[in-house]
Amino acid sequence: xxxxxxxxxITNISKIIGEILTGSKISDMFQFLGLIDFDKSENRxxxxxxxxxxxxxxxxxxxxxxxxxxxxxVIEYTLSPQNFIHNPETWNSIKANVNAxxxxxxxxxxxxxxxxxxxxxxxxSDAQKRLKTFSSRLEDKNIHKETIKxxxxxxxxxxxxxxxxxxxxxxxxxxxxxxxxxxxGNTLVDEIxxxxxxxxxxxxxxxxxxxxxxxxxxMRSLISTIVYLYRNxxxxxxxxxxxxxxxxxxxxxxxxxxxxxxxDDCIVVRFSEK
Numbered sequence: 001x002x003x004x005x006x007x008x009x010i011t012n013i014s015k016i017i018g019e020i021l022t023g024s025k026i027s028d029m030f031q032f033l034g035l036i037d038f039d040k041s042e043n044r045x046x047x048x049x050x051x052x053x054x055x056x057x058x059x060x061x062x063x064x065x066x067x068x069x070x071x072x073x074v075i076e077y078t079l080s081p082q083n084f085i086h087n088p089e090t091w092n093s094i095k096a097n098v099n100a101x102x103x104x105x106x107x108x109x110x111x112x113x114x115x116x117x118x119x120x121x122x123x124x125s126d127a128q129k130r131l132k133t134f135s136s137r138l139e140d141k142n143i144h145k146e147t148i149k150x151x152x153x154x155x156x157x158x159x160x161x162x163x164x165x166x167x168x169x170x171x172x173x174x175x176x177x178x179x180x181x182x183x184x185g186n187t188l189v190d191e192i193x194x195x196x197x198x199x200x201x202x203x204x205x206x207x208x209x210x211x212x213x214x215x216x217x218x219m220r221s222l223i224s225t226i227v228y229l230y231r232n233x234x235x236x237x238x239x240x241x242x243x244x245x246x247x248x249x250x251x252x253x254x255x256x257x258x259x260x261x262x263x264d265d266c267i268v269v270r271f272s273e274k
Contacts, residue, residue, distance in 0.1 A: 003105045003120060005068040010058050012101045013071065017078050018051025020094060026053060033073050035061050072107075072115045079113045096131060103130055134160070134246055143253050144260035146174060160249035167256050168230040171223065174263060175200075181272035186227050191274055193220040200266045219262045226255055 021029065030037040035057050039047055048056065054074065061070035075098060084091035099108045104127070106120035121127045135155050138148070148155065150170030154163035172188060175181070179192050179199040192199035195207060195216065202219065205212045230252050 005062065005071060005105060007059060009101055009105060010062065010071055011055050013075060013098065014055035014058060015051045016094065016097050016101070017054055017074065018049070020078060021050065021054075023047075023050060023053075026050060029074065029077050030057060033070075033077060035070060035074075075109060076113055076115060079109055081111075081113045096133075100127070100131055103127060134163075134249070137246075137250055138253055141250065141254055141257070144257040144264075146170065146260045147253055147257045160246060164230050164249050164252040164256075167253060168226055171226060171256055171259055172231070174260070175223075178263070178266075178268050179272040181274060183272070183274050185231060186224055189220060189224050189227060191272055193223075197270075199268060199270050199272050200263075201269055202262070203265050203267050219259075222255065222262070223259050226252075226259060230256070 027037060027040075029035075038044060038056050038060075039053055047053075058071050058074055062068060079091075079095060079098065081091065084094075095109055102108050102115075103118060103121050106117055107115055108118040110116050121130055138155070147167050147170070150173070151163040151166035154166055172184060175188055175192060176183070181188055181192060181199070183191055193216070195213060198207070198216075201207065202216060205216060207213055207216055
């Protein structure tokens with residue numbers, strides 16, 4: 001159940017927004033939104049600090065209207081995406097700070113800069129999990145740098161499908177570069193990981209014993225699975241992988257990272273003729 005908007009939330013949001021807007025921008029915002037500006041009052045003999053100015057107005061407007069709409073209007077006005085089109089880092093930082101407050105009340109600001117309902121958090125640990133970004137979760141997993149190399153923009157935008165897709169393409173590109181091959185997908189995997197005539201072997205693995213062969217086949221199967229699951233997932237309607245799900249994307253990056261770790265310990269013994 002959502003928590004009612006209170007003075008604590010309004011004050012905390014006012015402090016965040018007060019760090020962003022100049023005094024003149026605050027005046028423009030009040031005028032645009034039709035909110036009272038106490039600093040323009042004839043009876044006022046002083047000028048408020050920025051956050052206190054916002055706080056005073058929003059508290060008054062919310063109390064007078066018995067509604068949270070004035071607060072939401074101020075947030076949406078301030079976090080209009082077009083204001084940050086050339087400053088994406090600032091946008092993400094401010095959005096995260098605002099959402100860190102809103103989530104306790106069952107709201108969040110989305111990527112369009114609009115307030116929407118969300119499941120309220122009730123504990124500190126739940127709040128930390130909610131605030132953790134996709135990229136920071138990957139950092140916790142110590143994902144191989146080659147995995148991240150091919151999808152930095154997609155990770156920044158938290159576009160899970162394209163991030164995983166580009167990362168899987170990057171793995172294939174690494175295999176092609178290592179072996180001078182022009183093949184793609186599992187055709188490439190089958191060609192360069194032949195047991196009897198491999199292009200790539202694990203360093204120190206002579207492919208003689210069953211244990212050595214099993215280890216080699218395991219690496220080949222992992223890479224083959226990555227191709228099947230992530231190289232073209234939309235075409236297969238796979239139930240094992242939902243490209244819109246963050247947890248599934250983390251799993252995909254973990255698999256791809258493991259494959260890169262294997263390749264770090266491999267050597268090229270021949271170049272592909274295909």
